[in-house]
Amino acid sequence: ECTTAKKMSEVVPISAETAWNYFSEFYLGDQLYLKGEGEDGGKDGSQVLVRPPVMSPPPVLNLWNLYGINVKTEIGYYYKETDHGLHLDNNADSFSMKKVKDNPSGFAVSGGVAYEHSSTFQRTIRAHKCGDGTVPFFSLSQPSAWRKQAKAEGLPLQVQNIEIEGAEHRMMLDNEYVMLRILEMVCEKRGIRPGLFQPTE
Numbered sequence: 001e002c003t004t005a006k007k008m009s010e011v012v013p014i015s016a017e018t019a020w021n022y023f024s025e026f027y028l029g030d031q032l033y034l035k036g037e038g039e040d041g042g043k044d045g046s047q048v049l050v051r052p053p054v055m056s057p058p059p060v061l062n063l064w065n066l067y068g069i070n071v072k073t074e075i076g077y078y079y080k081e082t083d084h085g086l087h088l089d090n091n092a093d094s095f096s097m098k099k100v101k102d103n104p105s106g107f108a109v110s111g112g113v114a115y116e117h118s119s120t121f122q123r124t125i126r127a128h129k130c131g132d133g134t135v136p137f138f139s140l141s142q143p144s145a146w147r148k149q150a151k152a153e154g155l156p157l158q159v160q161n162i163e164i165e166g167a168e169h170r171m172m173l174d175n176e177y178v179m180l181r182i183l184e185m186v187c188e189k190r191g192i193r194p195g196l197f198q199p200t201e
Contacts, residue, residue, distance in 0.1 A: 011079060011086060056146075056149070057146040057147075057149050057150045057153075057155055057157050058146070058157070060157065061156055061157065061158065062157075062158050062160075063143055063146070063157060063158070063159045063160070064160050064162060064185050065140075065141075065143040065159060065160065065161045065162065066162040066164065066178065066181060066182070066185075067132055067135070067140040067141075067161075067162075067163065067164065067167075067172075068131075068132035068133070068163075068164045068165075068166065068167025068168055068169060068172060068175075068178075069129050069130065069131070069132060069137065069140070069163045069164065069165060069166075069167070070117075070118040070129060070130055070165055070166060071130065071131065071132050071133035071166060071167070071168050071169075072108065072115045072116070072117050072130065072133065073115060073116050073130050073131030073132065073133055073134065073135070073136050073137070074113055074114070074115055074136075075107055075114050075115060075116045075131075075136050076107065076113075076114035077112060077113055077114065078091075078092035078095075078102075078109065078112045078113075078114065079112070080112075087112075088111055088112030088113065089112045090111060090112055092109050092112050092114075093109050093110060093111065093112070095109050096108050096109040096110065097109075105120060105121070106119075106120070106121075107120065115130075116130040116131060116136060116137065117130050118130055120137075122137050122138065122141075124138060124141060124144065124145075125141065125144065129163075131169075132167060132168060132169040132172075133168040133169050133170075134168075134169035134170065135169055141161065143159045143161060144159070144161060146159060147159040162181055164177055164178055164181070
């Protein structure tokens with residue numbers, strides 16, 4: 001049986017001390033990232049957070065976001081406590097592809113590792129897709145949020161998302177179709193200068 005869900009601050013210091021130290025030093029202590037507003041300040045979620053500069057729309061006119069989709073991608077982990085610390089919980093495999101309390105999105109689960117897949121429903125776009133084998137879809141599609149922010153703030157940013165079916169993150173530059181799309185974006189074609197486009201979404 002799987003253990004009760006725990007906060008990151010309870011799990012990471014035990015299982016990945018070095019990673020937690022880096023997080024504490026380079027994230028929590030960095031003013032360019034999430035900064036609390038109000039009397040308390042800080043980044044622990046107990047106060048209103050302002051958007052950090054690194055999450056704001058980039059100061060450019062045109063943004064092409066080219067990424068692979070629909071390659072099974074790690075999205076989460078199930079742990080169990082033992083006398084020797086935390087270990088991946090193989091019992092969680094029984095949740096695989098089932099929308100249950102401990103797996104509300106119906107992720108595939110293998111060896112205690114949860115994966116999003118091509119049938120995973122992405123709430124941000126209300127469609128079924130997954131990441132590129134390394135980066136989850138939610139992160140790959142962040143520029144879609146920038147498009148909305150730019151429009152709301154009157155910024156002249158145009159965003160074009162270009163999805164490459166089955167293109168794995170680390171193999172993209174070896175993908176012929178990826179290179180073709182890059183050439184289409186940066187080379188002149190029929191008298192149209194590169195860098196000019198109309199958003200497709």
